[in-house]
Amino acid sequence: MEKKWWQSEIVYQIYPKSFQDSNGDGIGDLNGITSRLDYLADLGITCIWISPIFKSPMADNGYDISDYFDIAKEFGTMEDFKVLMAEAKARGIKVLLDLVVNHSSDEHPWFQAALADPQSKYRGYYIFKESAERPNNWRSIFGGSVWEKLPNEDVYYYHTFHKKQPDLNWENAELREEVYQMITQWLELGIAGFRIDAITFIKKDLSFQSIEPDGVDGLAKCTKVSRNQPGIEVFLKELNERCFKPYDAVTVAEAPGVEYDQLDEFIGEDGFFSMIFDFKAADLDVVSGSEWFKPVQWKPKDLFDKFKDSQLAIQKVGWGAPFIENHDQNRATTKYLKEAEKNPKAAKALALMYFNLYGTPFIYQGQEIGMINFNREGLESFDDISSIDQYHRGMAEGLSSGEALAVINYRSRDNARTPMQWDDSQYVGFSTVAPWLAITEQSLERSVADQIHDEQSLWYFYKKLIALKKMPSCETLVYGQIAFVDLENPEVFAYRRFDEKSSYLTLVNLSNQEVEFPLENPIVDILIENGGMSLSHRHVTLPPYGATLLKETTNGNY
Incomplete structure (x- = not known):
């Protein structure tokens, strides 16, 4: 594979509303991000992905955009x-923005014009259906029908997500031209590319027929008929050719519904995107379709197998985007480590487990200090609209109020959106006033202020992982192939990154028991480990939650 500039990046995702408040209003902002660039540079970050900062009524925290080329006032100005762009560039940090083009806000001028005049061309920018009753039984991602009736007409409009997020009509060529012009404007400002939101929803089954219900509400999840539908390739190819290729922009697609046998089309040599996020490992704890109120029991081997299957499929055709956290997930410490969520050694094992997988690694804010899930006492403490929907749907499906609350405490997207814990002061160094969303905890141990001065901390462990990845002598950890080692112990994860020059072996024990296993090849060096490991000529012993990265001799036994 030809080497691309973005393959060696270390990407850090920032949720701007919760990263750093610079003006004392309890909401994070652009100047707050700028003030923390030295922190990110010190950690070793080379690229930041900033979740939506555009003008928005914030029905879905910025994923409902009312002006694609203006900044939300709570975040600052253009x-x-x-x-921010200039200061990031001065530190060698590139900037990615979120691209949200499956839908807009209902307060966008296009949609307002469509409402004001049924004959306006802007009616064609969205999906409207004339009908005296709901056109079909499709359920939106956030619950309820995908159809919302206009107040004074027998007309409904379509929304995959919240009713304040009407879907754009990608079948309309004039709409697509407007989208392409907007994308080009941002690229002209010097951003390096985009993380692309919900992009596999832009093509619908145009028959709009009802389908078999899958819930007590009589509705059926719209993903079955509005995600990764035949014909989407026409739109995605045009998007790439018109916008991304001319700027050599990196694109990371949120592309649920893409099967492994389709990866070549999406991320292959002439694929639509640079890479896509694979959510199979992230969603292993819920039934297919991310129905939070239907939890799934899983074991470490299930997690390892999902990473393994994903990595091998991606390696065949393109490039990966390994991650364990983002703004739509609960905290990885709580999800993957369970009772060991506060154990720094276990959090280091989790870091090593994913960081040297095949692809460009992504770190989410707070992950580097081991932030954990919160515990809210009532529904009124939640901001996330999806959490509120899951609570009510869980109740409708037979859960008690306590059971439904426990489900959303565990799985809520709000877990990742609480303020970044810079220190253990009243508002954790995020703001001087009460923040827009209550903090998770006042913990010195899980704060930046404590960990940056402790060379045994999780923060330092991430810093060392990043430094290793940047070393010319460890280039194999970036570009090398990946192969997985089958072990008898189902709670140990082992994989090898290798090329014709070097071979590196990652070993991770995600159990609370000591484990021992044989080595196939002699060990040249121990690059990093999280404490307590013992190494003999042909055996490694890892303590509970022990993990290590070893350099092997290269004798072809891959």
């Missing part, structure tokens, strides 16, 4: 953004 001048603030340009300052």
Whole structure:
């Protein structure tokens, strides 16, 4: 594979509302991000992905955009953004933005014009259906029908997500041209590319027929008929050719519904995107379709197998985007480590487990200090609209109120959106006033202020992982192939990154028991380990939650 500039990046995702408040209003902002660039540079970050900062009524925290080329007032101004860009560039940090083009806000001028005049061309920018009753039984991602009736007409509009997020009509060529012009404007400002939101929803089954219900509400999840539908390739190819290729932009697609046998089309040599996020490992704890109120019991081997299957499929055709956290997931410490969520050694094992997988690694804010899930006492403490929907759907499906609350405490997207824990002061160094969303905990142990001064901390462990990945002598950890080692112990994860020059073996024990296993090849060096490992000539012994990265001799036994 030809080497691309973005393959060696270390990407850090910022949820701007919760990263750093610079003006004392309890909401994070662009100037707050700028003030923390030295922190990110010190950690070793080379690229930041900033979740939506555009003008929005914030029905879905910025994923409902009312002006694609203006900054939300709570985040600052376009001048603030340009300052952020310049300061990031001065530190060698690239900037990615979120691209949200499956839908807009219902407050976008296009949609307002469509409402004001049924004959307007903007009616064609969205999906409207004339009908005296709901056109079909499709359920939106956030619950309820995908159809919302206009107040004074027998007309419904379509929304995959919240009713304040009407879907754009990608079948309309004029709409697509407007989208392409907007994308080009941002690329002209010097951003390196985009994380692309919900992009596999832009093509619908145009028959709009009802399908078999899958819930007590009589509805059926719209993903079955509006995600990764035949014909989407026409739109995605055009999007790439018109916008991304001319700027050599990196694109990371949120592309649920893409099967492994389709990966070549999406991320192959002439694929639509640079890479896509695979959510199979992230969603192993819920039934297919991310129905939180239907939890799934799993074991470490299930997690390892999902990573293994994903990595091998991606390696065949393109490039990966390994991650364990983002703004739509609960905290990885709580999800993957369970009772060991507060154990720094276990959090280090989790870091090593994924960081040297095949692809460009992504770190989410707070992951590097081991932030954990919160525990809210009532529904009124939640902001996330999806959590509120899951609570009510769980109740409708037979859960008690306590059971439904426990489900969303565990799985809520709010877990990742609480303020970044810079220190253990009243508002954790995020703001001087009560933040927009209550903090998770006032913990010195899980704060930046404590960990950056402790060379045994999780933060330092991430810093060392990043430094290793950047070393010319460890280039194999970036570009090398991946192969997985089958072990008898189902709670140990082992994989090898290798090329014709070097071979590196990652070993991770995600159990609370000591484990021992044989080595196939002699060990040249121990690059990193999280404590307590013992190494003999042909055996490694790892303590509970022990993990290590070893350099092997290269004798072809891959």
